[in-house]
Amino acid sequence: MAADTALPGAPTRWRNWSGNQRADVAAVRPSSVDDVAAVLCSAAEAGRRVRPIGSGHSFSAIGRPEDVQLLLDELRAVTVGADGRVTVGAGTPLYRLTAELCRRGWALTNLGDIDRQTVAGALATGTHGTGARFGGLATQVRALQLVTPAGEVLHCDAATHPEVFAAARVGLGALGVVTAVTLQAEPAFALHAVEGPGTLTAALEQFEALMTSTDHVEFYWFPHTDATLLKCHTRMPLADGLDPLPRWRAVWDDEILANGAFAGVVAAGRRVPALVPPLARFSARALGPRSWTDHSHRVFVSRRRVRFLEMEYAVARGDAPAVLAELRRVHEAGDWRTAFPVEVRLAAADDIPLSTASGRDTAYIAAHVPAGTDPGPWFGALEAIAGEVGGRPHWGKLHGLDAAVLRQRYARFDEFLAVRDRLDPDGVLANAHLDRVLGPAPGR
Incomplete structure (x- = not known):
């Protein structure tokens, strides 16, 4: 791709x-690193901004192109x-990477609960899973290749361009x-x-013991109730054998209940908001106890077919x-209708400047609303409560903070x-x- 023809013409939606x-x-x-460099050089010369995009799983406008x-x-090679x-x-989806690793006898140490993101997109936004002893996906990075707006290709690791x-x-x-x-x-x-099942009351009273009881723990609290769905995952050698869910149970739980029935709950709640509290109680009871053993990537990941908006604070x-506790108090004091559960996870501290777990062991608290609705005061409440303790928003999820506040966090x-100012002084990659x-x- 020649530099003078690198920029496209007609827009697409x-x-x-x-x-x-x-x-x-x-x-x-682009189909090569040289193509990427040509696009960036052409954009810089023309004074145009470029945003790379993966699978579009961010809720914030971080990937929105201008x-x-x-x-x-097309950049999907795996070695x-x-x-x-x-x-x-960079463009390889996580689900393709984990499948290829499994085929070769390897696995990623930790994963989030969605694997539709591309590798580069997941890293750029700080994707993480759960586990008190385990960091986010970025802690597994050992090297990366980066093309700057000047067209320079940098091969970076802890010793080169550290x-x-x-x-x-x-x-x-x-x-x-x-x-x-x-x-x-x-x-x-x-x-x-x-x-x-569990309860939020018990989770708050025994938070540390609960969240470190196995290798990877998370829970979902259903507002309008005290109920939680608790997930405790323990790492096991493959040599001990697998005991996956029967096909019928996996389809019933994960497709019919967790996606199909829940979609009906969300749709009913949007039409008749007064139904949300009883529907929340139904949702909390819908998934019964279960246990199984399977390849790590098949357990870490859940299917998410009901579309939503999300805010998550670290x-x-x-x-x-x-x-x-304060989020529950505020919810009970308000007249809100919250169909989606609140998700709670952990991550170990890391040494990455803009990681949400940078320098501190971290808990993540995530709120959701149906796609196409206004998050309104519910997201505002989480942001205000988390802000009182220096909470950091997930880079790929909705929040209202700016550079002045984030610098303090x-x-x-x-x-x-x-x-950033050295590599992209003119903001070619900004929006x-x-x-x-x-x-x-600085150059804008």
């Missing part, structure tokens, strides 16, 4: 997964080394276009899953019970900005959202 971010934008699909959209889905280091093209490597592991797509990533996998393992682990915020959360590039 784009929307993200939840439908709340849309744009009519010129799009280009001039040119860079689609990376697995004998030591479990896997180098993967300051770029440190920042770009959760880079918001603001430092350059990540075209390939090297992750450290581990020998494939199984997870033994035990899932069933708070210091010790603050989570108080935040949840991240000790290494200016370290990240120094890298209005990044201008808000990072501040404008």
Whole structure:
């Protein structure tokens, strides 16, 4: 792709997964690193902005293009080394990567509960799973390839361009276009899953003991009730054998109840808001206790067919019970209709400048509303309560903070900005959202 023909012409229509971010934008699909460099150089010369995009699973406007959209889905090569280091093209979806690793006897250490994202997109926004001893996906990165707006291709790791490597592991797509990533996998393992009902009261009283009781713990609280759905997953050697859910049970629980019936609950609640509280009680009781053992990636991930909007805040682990208690109090005091449960997870501290777990053991608290609805005061309540304890918003999810506030929440915020300002001084890779959360590039 020659530089003078790298930029596309006629716009195409784009929307993200939840439908709340849309744009009519010129799009280009590079098939090589050289193509990416040509697009960026041409955009810089023309004074146009470029946003790379993955699968569009962010709810925030972080990926929303203004001039040119860079689609990376042709960069999908996967190379697995004998030591479990896997180098993967930026546009590879996580579900394809985990399947390939499993086939070769490897697995990622941890995963989020959705695997439709591309590798680069998941890293850029700080995707994480749960587990008190385990970091987010970015902690598994060992090297990355980054194309700057000047067209320079940087190969970064802890020894080469270390300051770029440190920042770009959760880079918001603001430092350059990540075209390939090297992750450290581990020998494939199984997870033994035990899932069933609990209560928010018990979870708050025994939060630390509960959330560290097995390797990977999370729970969902159903507003309008005290009920929770608790998921406890224990790492097991594959040699101990697998005991997956019977096909009928997996379809009944995960497709008919968790997606089909829940879609009906959400639709009924939108038509008749007064039905939401009793429907929430139904949802809390719908999924009964179950246990099984399967390959790790099959247990970590859940299917999400009901579309929604999400806000998630990361708070210091010790603050989570108080935040949840206050969220419950505010919900009970208000006249809200909340059909979706609140999700609670953990992550270990890491050393990545703009990771939501940077420098502290972290609890994540996520609220949801149906796609196409106004989150209104419900999201506002979570943001205000989490803000009282220095909460950090997930980069790919909805929030209202700007650079002035975020600088106070991240000790290494200016370290990240120094890298951004050096690599992209003219804001070629920015958009209005990044201008808000990072501040404008110095050349704009």
